[in-house]
Amino acid sequence: MYFRYAKRLLTETDLRLLWKLAWNFGFKGMRAIGKHKRRLARGEFFPPFLYLSIINSCNLRCQGCWVDVAAKQEKIEIDALSRVIREANAQGNYFFGIVGGEPFMHGEILEIFRRHPDCYFQVFTNGHFITDDIAAQLRQCGNVTPLISVEGNEIISDQRRGGQSVLNHTMEGLRRCVENRVVTGVCTSVCKTNLEDLVCESWVDRLIELGVLYMWYHIYRPMGPDAAPELALSPEEQTRIRRFVVEMRVCKPIGIIDAYYDHDGQALCPAATGFTHHVSPWGDIEPCPIIQFAKESIYDKRALADVFNNSEYLRDFRDLAASTTRGCIVLERPDLLHELNVLHEARDTTARQSATRELCALVPRPSQASMAEPIPEKSWAYRFAKRHFFNDFGAYDAPRNPLQPSEVDG
Numbered sequence: 285m286y287f288r289y290a291k292r293l294l295t296e297t298d299l300r301l302l303w304k305l306a307w308n309f310g311f312k313g314m315r316a317i318g319k320h321k322r323r324l325a326r327g328e329f330f331p332p333f334l335y336l337s338i339i340n341s342c343n344l345r346c347q348g349c350w351v352d353v354a355a356k357q358e359k360i361e362i363d364a365l366s367r368v369i370r371e372a373n374a375q376g377n378y379f380f381g382i383v384g385g386e387p388f389m390h391g392e393i394l395e396i397f398r399r400h401p402d403c404y405f406q407v408f409t410n411g412h413f414i415t416d417d418i419a420a421q422l423r424q425c426g427n428v429t430p431l432i433s434v435e436g437n438e439i440i441s442d443q444r445r446g447g448q449s450v451l452n453h454t455m456e457g458l459r460r461c462v463e464n465r466v467v468t469g470v471c472t473s474v475c476k477t478n479l480e481d482l483v484c485e486s487w488v489d490r491l492i493e494l495g496v497l498y499m500w501y502h503i504y505r506p507m508g509p510d511a512a513p514e515l516a517l518s519p520e521e522q523t524r525i526r527r528f529v530v531e532m533r534v535c536k537p538i539g540i541i542d543a544y545y546d547h548d549g550q551a552l553c554p555a556a557t558g559f560t561h562h563v564s565p566w567g568d569i570e571p572c573p574i575i576q577f578a579k580e581s582i583y584d585k586r587a588l589a590d591v592f593n594n595s596e597y598l599r600d601f602r603d604l605a606a607s608t609t610r611g612c613i614v615l616e617r618p619d620l621l622h623e624l625n626v627l628h629e630a631r632d633t634t635a636r637q638s639a640t641r642e643l644c645a646l647v648p649r650p651s652q653a654s655m656a657e658p659i660p661e662k663s664w665a666y667r668f669a670k671r672h673f674f675n676d677f678g679a680y681d682a683p684r685n686p687l688q689p690s691e692v693d694g
């Protein structure tokens with residue numbers, strides 16, 4: 285399988301793009317994690333990866349979406365983005381997740397990639413705004429991979445995403461990226477209505493046929509004003525997805541990402557481990573995209589390194605999440621997260637100003653940690669990569685609980 289995948293990478297994309305992927309993402313990504321580990325050992329903190337929501341607007345209205353897509357447009361301007369990127373570069377970070385809303389609705393998105401040729405960008409997009417010209421420019425930039433979201437068959441896609449012919453438009457964008465030999469991925473937020481269609485071998489084979497080079501299964505989070513909790517998955521369904529991913533990784537020539545398990549199959553939360561944090565379209569620095577509460581902003585008159593290193597809210601979030609579960613604290617214990625927000629007087633960062641009400645209305649439910657037994661990686665390549673570059677960085681080794689002040693805290 286590894287040779288078949290290597291052959292796909294060497295023959296289906298542009299070698300210059302492959303070099304950018306290997307160097308800007310691969311090599312610099314490993315180096316960023318090394319720096320992160322050394323910072324942690326010194327008692328310092330700066331996340332090795334950042335998710336940047338560059339705009340809130342979107343042409344779709346997805347079930348479970350937490351973003352204020354219908355609110356007045358807010359976007360992070362190019363100079364502010366460049367400052368954040370350069371300050372992160374100074375900490376050794378060169379990889380950024382670009383999210384929204386729909387990032388390609390940001391008029392200067394291509395300029396971000398051009399201004400930072402030494403970085404690598406993964407853009408979470410519905411693909412609807414990727415014209416042939418945009419795809420050609422993505423190839424020119426070479427340092428960007430579109431991760432295109434597919435949420436079901438034609439009918440389910442329209443239902444899930446609140447639009448017409450949603451899947452057709454998405455597949456058009458995908459086709460243009462592949463035809464322009466751009467490193468292209470497909471992601472799905474797996475829920476009750478797309479599990480059967482998209483967590484199966486035939487879908488993986490279809491993506492390989494289409495020229496998709498990697499894929500990512502997220503677990504549906506029933507968030508936002510239209511949470512649709514009936515779509516959330518049971519522990520058995522989450523276990524089925526984990527088992528499926530582990531099996532596909534040893535037999536299919538396509539990369540399969542996940543951000544929920546280490547090499548032994550132990551669950552983890554990438555925000556609790558400090559692997560990543562999120563910046564909202566308003567510049568708020570949040571624990572993760574679905575936790576719309578913050579104390580700091582990229583517009584604070586302080587260096588970003590100082591903000592991350594001294595954020596008591598983010599530190600306490602990491603400790604609380606790690607001391608509560610190896611899974612998702614938002615799903616499993618939203619009540620504790622609310623207590624933390626009250627303790628820190630963290631502000632509701634939404635335009636709709638209803639994140640607190642939504643959080644308090646959440647019913648605790650199982651997350652990636654609800655598996656009876658961990659399912660370890662079978663693939664030696666994923667075992668190696670996760671063992672060294674994607675694990676819990678010791679976050680679950682006796683974490684303190686900030687809601688239960690110990691004798692030490694007095």
Ligand code: SF4
Pocket residue numbers: 505552553554555556571572573574575611612613614615
């Ligand atoms: S809190 Fe939940 S949604 Fe956020 S990063 Fe952790 S597991 Fe993911």
